[in-house]
Amino acid sequence: MLVRDNPVFRTLLTAAASLALATPLPAGAQARDPVYAAARAQGQVGEQPNGYLGFVTAPSPELRKAIEDINIKRRAVYADKAAAAGATVEEYALTSGCLLIAHTTPGEKYQAPDGSWQTRGAGAPLRDPRCP
Amino acid sequence: MTRPRQTPTPIRSRRALAALALTPVLGGCITVKAPDKPIVIELNVTIKQEVIYRLAGDAAQTIDKNAGIF
Numbered sequence: 736m737l738v739r740d741n742p743v744f745r746t747l748l749t750a751a752a753s754l755a756l757a758t759p760l761p762a763g764a765q766a767r768d769p770v771y772a773a774a775r776a777q778g779q780v781g782e783q784p785n786g787y788l789g790f791v792t793a794p795s796p797e798l799r800k801a802i803e804d805i806n807i808k809r810r811a812v813y814a815d816k817a818a819a820a821g822a823t824v825e826e827y828a829l830t831s832g833c834l835l836i837a838h839t840t841p842g843e844k845y846q847a848p849d850g851s852w853q854t855r856g857a858g859a860p861l862r863d864p865r866c867p
Numbered sequence: 868m869t870r871p872r873q874t875p876t877p878i879r880s881r882r883a884l885a886a887l888a889l890t891p892v893l894g895g896c897i898t899v900k901a902p903d904k905p906i907v908i909e910l911n912v913t914i915k916q917e918v919i920y921r922l923a924g925d926a927a928q929t930i931d932k933n934a935g936i937f
Contacts, residue, residue: 766934805936809936812936816926820925822918826918826919827926830918831926831930834930835937838930865916867920
């Protein structure tokens with residue numbers, strides 16, 4: 736008996752196929768790194784107006800590494816997209832910072848224009864007056 | 868043989884006429900006082916905001932497509 740004729744195998748194959756169809760992931764979209772996700776939820780890291788993550792409290796070496804890694808990746812993406820849009824990395828990063836602060840959910844941390852760390856409430860966050 | 872009053876107008880009276888013609892124009896002028904505070908044009912801020920508005924749509928897509936690092 737061939738493996739592909741095995742009813743159990745066929746059922747598994749069908750299940751796997753339907754699961755893949757049911758949860759389509761857009762290309763490049765991944766879940767957040769668990770270390771980052773936890774630190775973000777606990778308010779140890781927050782979004783800065785410059786488009787990068789910042790430390791609200793002194794991080795563990797592991798967390799520092801994880802966040803610095805993400806910031807390096809962010810910079811690479813900003814640089815790539817800025818070049819395509821005819822803008823500078825800083826301009827693209829600042830624009831992203833506006834949006835990322837707007838996207839924070841209540842309880843998460845973000846940096847206000849005056850440099851202070853704020854906890855996102857139900858209302859609009861404090862952002863640079865140039866933000867759209 | 869003199870042609871009274873038909874000779875070219877003397878320069879002095881020409882000037883007087885010109886001044887007379889300008890009077891209503893000058894009367895309509897608005898007095899503008901200089902502001903007491905210096906006028907500051909924040910060019911840098913204006914340009915930046917324009918850039919931010921231009922990039923916002925593109926950046927929103929980038930964030931969506933790279934959810935793992937945002």
